[in-house]
Amino acid sequence: MPDQLLQQLADGLLIGLMYSLVAIGLTLIWGVMNIVNFAHGEFLMLGMFTSFWLFTLFGIDPIFSIPICFVGMFVMGTLIYRFIVSKVMKGPVLAQLVVTFGVSIFISNLAVYFWTPDFRLLPATMLQGTWQIGGVDLSIPKVAASFGSVIASVSMFFFLKRTKTGKAILATEMDREAALLMGINTERINSLSFGIGAALVGVAGAFLSTYYYIYPQVGGLFGTIAFCVVALGGFGSIEGAFIAGILVGLAQTLGGFYFDPSYKYAIVFMIYLITIWIRPQGLLGW
Amino acid sequence: MLSLNNISVGYKGLLAVQDISFRIDEGEIVSLIGSNGAGKSTIVKTIAGLIHPWQGEILFKNAPVHQAQPYDIVKMGISMVPEGRKLFGRLSVLDNLMLGAYAVQSRADVEKHLQSVFNLFPILKERQGQRSDTFSGGEQQELAIARGLMSNPSLLILDEPSLGLGPKLVSDIFRIVREINARGVTVLLVEQNVYEALEISARAYVLQTGRIVMEGQGRELLKSDHVREAYLGM
Numbered sequence: 399m400p401d402q403l404l405q406q407l408a409d410g411l412l413i414g415l416m417y418s419l420v421a422i423g424l425t426l427i428w429g430v431m432n433i434v435n436f437a438h439g440e441f442l443m444l445g446m447f448t449s450f451w452l453f454t455l456f457g458i459d460p461i462f463s464i465p466i467c468f469v470g471m472f473v474m475g476t477l478i479y480r481f482i483v484s485k486v487m488k489g490p491v492l493a494q495l496v497v498t499f500g501v502s503i504f505i506s507n508l509a510v511y512f513w514t515p516d517f518r519l520l521p522a523t524m525l526q527g528t529w530q531i532g533g534v535d536l537s538i539p540k541v542a543a544s545f546g547s548v549i550a551s552v553s554m555f556f557f558l559k560r561t562k563t564g565k566a567i568l569a570t571e572m573d574r575e576a577a578l579l580m581g582i583n584t585e586r587i588n589s590l591s592f593g594i595g596a597a598l599v600g601v602a603g604a605f606l607s608t609y610y611y612i613y614p615q616v617g618g619l620f621g622t623i624a625f626c627v628v629a630l631g632g633f634g635s636i637e638g639a640f641i642a643g644i645l646v647g648l649a650q651t652l653g654g655f656y657f658d659p660s661y662k663y664a665i666v667f668m669i670y671l672i673t674i675w676i677r678p679q680g681l682l683g684w
Numbered sequence: 685m686l687s688l689n690n691i692s693v694g695y696k697g698l699l700a701v702q703d704i705s706f707r708i709d710e711g712e713i714v715s716l717i718g719s720n721g722a723g724k725s726t727i728v729k730t731i732a733g734l735i736h737p738w739q740g741e742i743l744f745k746n747a748p749v750h751q752a753q754p755y756d757i758v759k760m761g762i763s764m765v766p767e768g769r770k771l772f773g774r775l776s777v778l779d780n781l782m783l784g785a786y787a788v789q790s791r792a793d794v795e796k797h798l799q800s801v802f803n804l805f806p807i808l809k810e811r812q813g814q815r816s817d818t819f820s821g822g823e824q825q826e827l828a829i830a831r832g833l834m835s836n837p838s839l840l841i842l843d844e845p846s847l848g849l850g851p852k853l854v855s856d857i858f859r860i861v862r863e864i865n866a867r868g869v870t871v872l873l874v875e876q877n878v879y880e881a882l883e884i885s886a887r888a889y890v891l892q893t894g895r896i897v898m899e900g901q902g903r904e905l906l907k908s909d910h911v912r913e914a915y916l917g918m
Contacts, residue, residue, distance in 0.1 A: 542857035562786070569772050569783050576770035579732060581787030581835060634774075 399534045406655045407648065412540040416606065418640045419547035420604020420620050421627035422554055423598035425639040428630045430558070430570050431591045433461075433483065434494045437502035439621020441596045443509060445471055445603020446612045450520060459524045460608050467650040475596025487588070502617070509614035518612040526606045528582025534671035543605035549597055550644055551640040558636065571634070599624075626670045642681060645669070685706030685710045685870055686731070686762075686839060691740035691750075693730050700726040701894045703740070708839070713861065713871040715881040715902065717915065718891035724874045725767055727891075728841050731872075732764040733757040736846045744839070763837035767844045767874075769828040777808055777827060780816050784834030793836070804863065820871045822853035829860065833869070840864065841872045846880070858884055878915040882906045890915075 424438045445467045452458040452466065482501060488494035519613050524538040558564040569589045570577040577584050610616070627646055631638030651666030673681065687707040694700040708714045729735050731742060733754035733898050742750040749757055771806075771850075772780050781801065785794045802809035805826050810876040816827055824843055832840055841862065842898075846854040858880050865871050875881035882888055885902035890911065898910060905911050 428760065434756065498872060562782070565779055565783060566786060572772045572774065573770050575734060576772065577768060577783075578734060578754040579754045579764050579770075580783045580831075582753045582783075583753070592693060 402655075404532075404534050407596045408534050408536060410642060410648035410651035412537065412647070413543055413650060414644035415544035415547040416496050416540065416602070416643075417620075417627055418542060418624055419550055419605065420599060421631075421639050421643055422547070422636070423552050423595035423602070424624045425461025425631070425636055426554065426567075426591050426598070427595035428625070429631070429633045429635065429639060430567060431588060432633075433487070433588065433592065434491060434498060435483075435592070435595070435623070436495065436498040437478070437505060437617075437618075438595075439601060440502045440505040440509075440626055441471060441475070441599045441617070441619025442603045442606070442616060442620050442624075443506065443612075443617040444474070444599035446607040446616065447509065447513065447603075449602065449604040449607040450518060450612045452521065453520055460520065460604050461524050462623050464546075464601050464604045467604040468597045470595040471600025472597035473601075476589045476593035478596070479592035483592065484585060484588065501620070506614050506617060514615060514665075515614055520607055520612070523608050537609060539605070539608035542608070543602075543669075544678040546597040546601060546605050547640075547643075550601065551636060554598075555636045562617040563590070604637050623666070626667065628680075630673055630680055632680030635680070638680060639680030685745060686872070687743050688727070688731070689741050689743070691727070691730065691737045691742065692878065693726060693735060693737040693739075695726075695735070698864070699738075700728075704739075704891075704894075704896055706889050706899070710838075710870055710909045711829060711865075711868070712886040713865050713884055714886035715875055715885040716891060717875055717878050717888055717911075718882055719876070719915070721892040721893075723894040724891055725843055727907065728764060728843050728872065728874055731757075732762065733843060758835050758837075761836075762841065763832045763835050763836040763839070763844060764831065764841040765828050765832040765845065767847065769824050771816045771819075771824055771828055773815070775816060776813050777816055777819075778812040780827060780831050781808070781812075781834050782832035787835050791822060794834075797834050797862055798834050800867075801833050804833070804860070805830050822849055822856065825849065825853075825857060826860070829857075829864075833864065837869060839870045839872065841874070843874045844876065845873070845876065846877045854880060878911065879906070882911075 403681050420442055427433050427435045448467050448470060449460045449463040452463045453460060470474055478501060482497060484681060487495050527538050529536045529538060550597050556569060566582045570582060570584045627642045628639050631642035649666050649669050650662045654662035691704045691707050692702050700769055707761055718724055730737055733752050737750050741748055744760060744762060744886050781798060785797055787860050788794050808827060819827060854877060861871060862884050873881055882902040882905050888902050888905050890898040
């Protein structure tokens with residue numbers, strides 16, 4: 399029995415770190431920059447398919463697709479910001495919401511059109527198998543993704559706190575007009591943030607593709623969880639989102655274990671609702 | 685150094701400033717005075733490039749700047765300390781100052797400007813790690829001015845620097861403005877604190893409902909009946 403509990407804790411931690419990785423890009427776009435992006439889940443899906451096709455067509459292992467996903471999704475993110483999102487930035491938040499929602503529907507349906515709605519799995523890649531440590535099975539692709547998650551979160555944390563560009567991002571979010579007066583090109587900062595957010599979720603997609611089903615609608619669930627993780631962690635808080643991702647993962651597996659697996663997402667979102675009710679700014683928000 | 689020629693500008697279709705012309709010469713302190721809603725802030729926002737004029741032109745060192753973006757204007761040497769200070773509250777004093785030097789490329793120059801700002805405001809050096817939103821009003825205003833100086837501007841625009849400060853702090857701020865000017869920075873001062881502003885200004889323009897109604901030397905305007913009645917309550 400304790401072994402089983404340990405197994406659940408390990409699974410929860412690994413899933414949770416994946417959620418943190420999926421959410422880290424959204425933390426920057428939505429949590430820090432305050433730009434709503436409903437297409438975040440679809441960016442994840444594009445990352446997964448990029449990794450899938452690079453493997454299927456060219457035999458490139460997902461582990462080598464990571465930098466390709468990063469760069470490719472960065473370019474796509476900045477283009478989507480520049481040509482679509484920036485047009486509605488001066489309007490009400492609702493406009494951003496509707497526009498990015500439209501982008502998400504467009505991307506996922508385009509994926510259905512080109513790649514059919516089928517579920518796909520990558521065959522054995524370099525990241526496969528399990529480790530057994532003290533009676534607990536650890537899936538190697540999930541452990542790799544967890545490392546990716548920790549690296550991404552720590553890099554983002556130091557990028558924002560220590561670099562000139564990171565501080566310009568924070569300044570732009572706090573007071574756009576004051577940032578302009580400092581000599582910051584705020585539109586460029588917005589587009590850069592959007593690009594980095596997309597790039598990071600592209601990386602998450604490459605990791606996720608090594609062990610999860612790849613299909614055009616996969617972004618729906620992960621996108622919703624990412625929004626939940628960012629809000630639960632607290633706006634503007636990288637470390638908050640990181641912890642919230644792990645909490646969501648643990649709640650999901652332990653909830654499924656102690657109650658019933660079919661309730662696992664209900665438990666996750668219930669925790670979210672209760673937290674927001676007690677602490678609207680999230681766990682570590684300002 | 686800076687000249688505005690027949691500038692008209694407004695917001696969302698409403699004209700706020702009509703056909704205004706004035707100039708600032710190198711080394712001067714020039715004041716723009718007038719009551720609330722006279723259009724003072726609109727004018728300085730136009731100079732800083734946050735809004736663009738509907739008509740007229742702005743020349744800085746003989747180059748047109750009225751269509752330039754604010755971040756380019758900073759690089760040309762105009763720095764504006766906005767009304768209400770607009771500090772980055774959740775960032776430290778040092779971070780705020782470093783953001784002020786965002787447009788400065790060389791690290792050595794940034795360090796030089798930082799030392800000169802610390803020299804002018806020793807308290808900022810002592811408390812550089814502190815979050816700026818923990819500062820009192822007077823300290824915040826000092827930080828805002830210091831941040832404005834970090835880009836090493838040749839023209840510093842101060843929009844209502846004494847707003848919301850007590851009399852002692854107000855005179856401190858004006859002393860600092862004088863000191864900055866003595867170090868070779870040209871200053872455009874927007875003020876409701878008319879008496880103090882005119883005292884230290886070489887020249888001043890009086891603005892009323894979007895038009896310049898008077899101009900002259902600071903001390904001369906202090907003696908004018910119109911200014912004394914309308915702004916000094918004498």
